[in-house]
Amino acid sequence: MRPDDCYTITPGELIPGFEPTPAAQPVTIRDLISFAPAAPTITTEPGGWGVRGLHTNVIAGASGHTRSGTLLGQTAEVNFIPVGFTIDYGDGTTATSSTGGATWASLGLPEFSKTPTSHRYTTVGSKTITVEVEYAAEYRVGDSGWLPVIGTLTIPSDTPHPIQIVRNATVGVDKPCRPGKPTIGC
Numbered sequence: 115m116r117p118d119d120c121y122t123i124t125p126g127e128l129i130p131g132f133e134p135t136p137a138a139q140p141v142t143i144r145d146l147i148s149f150a151p152a153a154p155t156i157t158t159e160p161g162g163w164g165v166r167g168l169h170t171n172v173i174a175g176a177s178g179h180t181r182s183g184t185l186l187g188q189t190a191e192v193n194f195i196p197v198g199f200t201i202d203y204g205d206g207t208t209a210t211s212s213t214g215g216a217t218w219a220s221l222g223l224p225e226f227s228k229t230p231t232s233h234r235y236t237t238v239g240s241k242t243i244t245v246e247v248e249y250a251a252e253y254r255v256g257d258s259g260w261l262p263v264i265g266t267l268t269i270p271s272d273t274p275h276p277i278q279i280v281r282n283a284t285v286g287v288d289k290p291c292r293p294g295k296p297t298i299g300c
Contacts (some may be wrong), residue, residue, distance in 0.1 A: 145263075154174045157275070165281075168235055170234075172243060180226070185253060188256075193252045200268075201245050202248045214247070
């Protein structure tokens with residue numbers, strides 16, 4: 115074939131009425147801004163207070179949920195899946211976890227036990243706990259299958275959780291408590 119024998123073909127030239135389908139546009143997390151995923155909730159054990167030097171259990175509540183809306187001009191559903199949590203304990207300390215935590219009872223632990231989301235406060239006083247949940251997402255248009263969304267979305271708790279950290283004092287003992295010597299009441 116000689117170079118002057120070559121020519122270009124435009125859509126519809128070989129098959130009348132044929133137009134190629136444009137490549138699917140990838141959906142990113144920014145496209146989901148109008149779907150408003152749920153903010154996490156915060157609870158603590160003990161409820162609303164803690165003891166300096168002992169573990170306070172923080173539980174961030176967030177679960178998978180689906181929202182409906184318009185995506186790229188079409189009616190769609192978006193499924194939000196929690197994949198990470200960041201807890202700010204209100205004393206300058208933060209922690210990340212793949213789960214929001216669980217109650218001591220559901221973990222089969224006694225009160226004040228260490229959990230993946232618990233924290234030992236070193237000072238007494240009022241603290242304010244906040245949580246952010248990181249959501250991954252998938253979407254579908256109509257009855258199509260679920261497709262992944264590029265990126266994740268971080269949503270903060272709507273309401274900070276106040277907690278009062280109190281001093282551990284001896285109760286009902288006839289002698290001073292000593293470090294390293296566990297005694298009832300100390």
